[in-house]
Amino acid sequence: MNTETASGLMTAEEFLALPDDGIDRDLIRGVVVVKGETEITRRNRRHTKTEAATAKLIGNWVDGQRDQPGEVHSGEVGCILHGKADSAVGIDVVFITADHAARQNDDTTMIDGAPLLAVEILSPSDKQEDIGRKVDDYLAYGVQVVWILDTHFQTVIVHRPSRQPELFNADQTLRVADVLPGLEIAVRDLF
Numbered sequence: 001m002n003t004e005t006a007s008g009l010m011t012a013e014e015f016l017a018l019p020d021d022g023i024d025r026d027l028i029r030g031v032v033v034v035k036g037e038t039e040i041t042r043r044n045r046r047h048t049k050t051e052a053a054t055a056k057l058i059g060n061w062v063d064g065q066r067d068q069p070g071e072v073h074s075g076e077v078g079c080i081l082h083g084k085a086d087s088a089v090g091i092d093v094v095f096i097t098a099d100h101a102a103r104q105n106d107d108t109t110m111i112d113g114a115p116l117l118a119v120e121i122l123s124p125s126d127k128q129e130d131i132g133r134k135v136d137d138y139l140a141y142g143v144q145v146v147w148i149l150d151t152h153f154q155t156v157i158v159h160r161p162s163r164q165p166e167l168f169n170a171d172q173t174l175r176v177a178d179v180l181p182g183l184e185i186a187v188r189d190l191f
Contacts (some may be wrong), residue, residue: 012086016108029137030085046151046191050121051075053190054093054149058117061183062095070097070116078110079118081141089134093119095180114142117180121149135159144179154191 009030018025018032026033055074062069076090094115104112118138120131131148138146139161146159154170160179168174170188177183 009085012080012082012088015086015088016080016110026090027086027088029083029087044123047121047123050149050151050191051092054119054121057185057189058093058095058183061180061185064182070095071101073111078108079115080108080110080112081114081137081143083141087137087141089137091115091118091138092121093117114138116143117145117147118143119147119149121151145176147174149190151191154188156187156190 010027010032011030012027015025015027015032023034051074055072059072062072072093072095074093076092077094079089079091079094081087081089088110094111095117096111096113096115100111100113100116120134122131135146135148139159144160148157148159150156156168156174158166158168158174158176160176168187170191172187174185174187174190175183
């Protein structure tokens with residue numbers, strides 16, 4: 001179910017002012033998308049194990065950074081993505097730089113601005129068109145690297161602006177040296 005404000009597209013500020021009534025909503029390009037009043041998100045154990053491992057492995061890399069390491073957040077962390085029409089979405093795992101973290105304020109519990117890295121872990125209910133839209137949106141809003149993790153096939157697809165996607169399997173090491181220097185993760189360790 002989609003809803004719009006009387007004036008058209010909703011801003012992030014208007015979205016954040018909605019009542020906390022237990023309804024799971026996202027703001028996608030200025031439009032509120034309601035998943036359903038009785039729908040409860042349930043993550044399977046593969047998903048949650050992969051999310052925890054991903055956050056831990058990125059966190060280990062962050063801990064090893066000497067100059068302004070940044071922060072890792074997980075658990076459908078809320079992110080406000082600004083553009084022609086704002087989006088407010090939950091992302092499985094994100095990494096933000098130290099400068100980005102320092103710009104956050106207490107006006108919202110969400111991360112304001114695009115993370116450097118967004119990680120989405122596929123669930124059995126995910127549709128390819130929805131995942132494609134998420135990747136396109138994240139990149140359009142300024143996310144520099146998007147990882148799509150598939151727990152079934154134990155693969156990672158890396159998306160970056162103006163580049164072809166790269167596929168990494170369980171026998172490979174995930175590296176994105178131009179954006180996350182020094183981060184090297186054996187793909188099998190994510191799963």
